[in-house]
Amino acid sequence: MSDKPWLDKIKAIVGQQYGKVYAWDHVNQPMIRQWCEVMGITNPLYLDEAYAKTTEFGQIVAPPAMLQAWCLEGLHMNNYPPGSTDENPYEVLKRFEAHGFESVVAVNSDLSFARYVHLGEKLYYTTILNDVGDEKVTALGTGYFVTLVMRFYSEQANGADEYVGQLTFRVFKFAPHQKPTPQTDDAAPAVPKILRSKPGISQDNAFFWEGVKARELRIQQCQSCEALQHPPGPVCQHCQSDELSYIVSSGKGSLYSFVVMHYPEVPPFEYPNPIGLVELAEGVRMVTGLEGFAKGELAIGSEVELVFNEFEGELTLPMFRKVGA
Amino acid sequence: MTLNKSVTFGGVALGDELPKCHVPITTTLITAGAIATRDYFPGHHDKDAAQALGSPHVFMNILTTSALVQRYVEDWAGPACRFVDMQIKLGVPNYPGDEMVFSGEITAVDEDKQQIEVTLKGKNSMGNHVNGSVLLRLPLQ
Numbered sequence: 001m002s003d004k005p006w007l008d009k010i011k012a013i014v015g016q017q018y019g020k021v022y023a024w025d026h027v028n029q030p031m032i033r034q035w036c037e038v039m040g041i042t043n044p045l046y047l048d049e050a051y052a053k054t055t056e057f058g059q060i061v062a063p064p065a066m067l068q069a070w071c072l073e074g075l076h077m078n079n080y081p082p083g084s085t086d087e088n089p090y091e092v093l094k095r096f097e098a099h100g101f102e103s104v105v106a107v108n109s110d111l112s113f114a115r116y117v118h119l120g121e122k123l124y125y126t127t128i129l130n131d132v133g134d135e136k137v138t139a140l141g142t143g144y145f146v147t148l149v150m151r152f153y154s155e156q157a158n159g160a161d162e163y164v165g166q167l168t169f170r171v172f173k174f175a176p177h178q179k180p181t182p183q184t185d186d187a188a189p190a191v192p193k194i195l196r197s198k199p200g201i202s203q204d205n206a207f208f209w210e211g212v213k214a215r216e217l218r219i220q221q222c223q224s225c226e227a228l229q230h231p232p233g234p235v236c237q238h239c240q241s242d243e244l245s246y247i248v249s250s251g252k253g254s255l256y257s258f259v260v261m262h263y264p265e266v267p268p269f270e271y272p273n274p275i276g277l278v279e280l281a282e283g284v285r286m287v288t289g290l291e292g293f294a295k296g297e298l299a300i301g302s303e304v305e306l307v308f309n310e311f312e313g314e315l316t317l318p319m320f321r322k323v324g325a
Numbered sequence: 326m327t328l329n330k331s332v333t334f335g336g337v338a339l340g341d342e343l344p345k346c347h348v349p350i351t352t353t354l355i356t357a358g359a360i361a362t363r364d365y366f367p368g369h370h371d372k373d374a375a376q377a378l379g380s381p382h383v384f385m386n387i388l389t390t391s392a393l394v395q396r397y398v399e400d401w402a403g404p405a406c407r408f409v410d411m412q413i414k415l416g417v418p419n420y421p422g423d424e425m426v427f428s429g430e431i432t433a434v435d436e437d438k439q440q441i442e443v444t445l446k447g448k449n450s451m452g453n454h455v456n457g458s459v460l461l462r463l464p465l466q
Contacts, residue, residue, distance in 0.1 A: 034361050035361045035362070038354070038357040038358050038361040039361070039392040039393060039396055041396050041399070043399055043404045044404055055405075063392070063395060064408040065388070065391040065392045065395040065408075066362070068388060069361075069362040069388055072362070073363075075365045103378070107414065108412070109387050109390075109391055109411075110410075110411075110413075111391065111410065112409065112410045113409060113411075176379060191381050191420040191421070191423060192451060194450065194451050194452070265446075265452060265453055266452070267417075267450070267451050268450065268452075
């Protein structure tokens with residue numbers, strides 16, 4: 001039981017099965033050809049009868065990823081071909097709409113294929129409402145993940161219809177975080193482009209980032225005790241003097257430690273993303289992006305050298321690469 | 326696609342990487358892809374409708390993403406491969422003007438069934454549009 005009686009009512013229909021929804025058209029070459037043309041698919045198995053005859057199918061078959069498309073209703077929602085069920089296999093989504101969860105986005109499509117379908121077959125599917133999740137807050141809004149399982153069949157004249165594949169389709173039915181503001185002029189919002197964060201520059205580290213602009217890797221040095229330190233700070237961490245200057249690093253070093261980021265993948269970085277703790281020849285250590293290492297090649301002690309990389313023409317970052325890479 | 330370019334089961338190994346593939350995302354691909362998959366949801370073909378939903382532009386439908394995943398895998402494997410299973414999960418949307426770069430790797434090999442699993446992702450400027458895995462049966466030779 002949840003604290004929402006209406007949600008309990010929706011969850012009570014999980015497991016419900018819905019009857020046949022037919023395809024408007026038999027599997028046919030024009031729809032296959034147009035699909036392939038748009039998607040850039042040139043496999044002769046779907047397009048070239050002479051080639052298809054040489055395969056185990058003996059004739060042209062439909063691209064497997066088209067399976068769901070055959071049985072979609074087309075322009076008019078829920079306008080199913082004659083012979084289809086009167087039920088709405090998506091009634092669960094309608095029920096959520098009544099409670100303010102109006103938006104929907106497809107999240108998962110898991111297709112499995114028992115066999116390829118060939119020209120002339122008449123397809124239909126049946127649906128099971130497989131799961132309704134608990135309330136989740138995502139980047140899009142607050143809502144519910146709904147999972148439907150559709151089983152696809154080919155109708156046979158003798159009544160022994162053949163199972164051809166299955167689609168587990170998961171959608172997020174949600175209320176958006178903010179009501180979108182309709183555009184009233186032609187100025188469309190730009191497609192967002194995610195860039196690397198810029199550094200936070202303060203009085204203490206400004207010399208470091210000015211050095212990067214000048215293609216120098218600067219290490220803070222105490223004028224009183226001559227000790228080096230990184231990252232930069234307001235006072236010497238050895239003698240607490242505030243008389244600080246810097247030296248320019250040779251850019252040579254070795255890998256003191258490293259980590260390889262795999263998950264979660266955060267734009268705009270490339271993954272796997274190797275990050276090193278580099279011990280500079282001068283003695284201080286620096287956290288930095290790494291490059292030039294093949295998979296499995298990273299090792300503590302590897303010799304590395306400084307490179308400056310430019311991002312989007314407006315950000316320069318010191319990074320380290322394998323010597324000789 | 327050349328007819329004799331099929332990848333064979335004996336010719337691949339666990340950990341092999343597929344060549345990357347760059348897919349320009351255009352308004353034409355998004356709208357024509359939606360219609361070719363019989364998906365007339367307005368957000369896939371009508372910019373005003375997409376913007377009223379809070380999107381900057383029309384966005385790709387999941388059936389087009391599935392098709393592009395099929396294309397990426399079979400362009401590499403050749404016409405003799407057979408799809409057994411295709412699982413995809415969508416992340417950030419594909420909008421016009423972007424580019425999606427597919428990368429993939431063989432993450433499982435089943436000797437008995439002559440099948441391999443390809444784990445793949447399609448990344449655009451905002452992150453991963455799609456993560457997926459495809460089970461594929463390959464010819465022996």
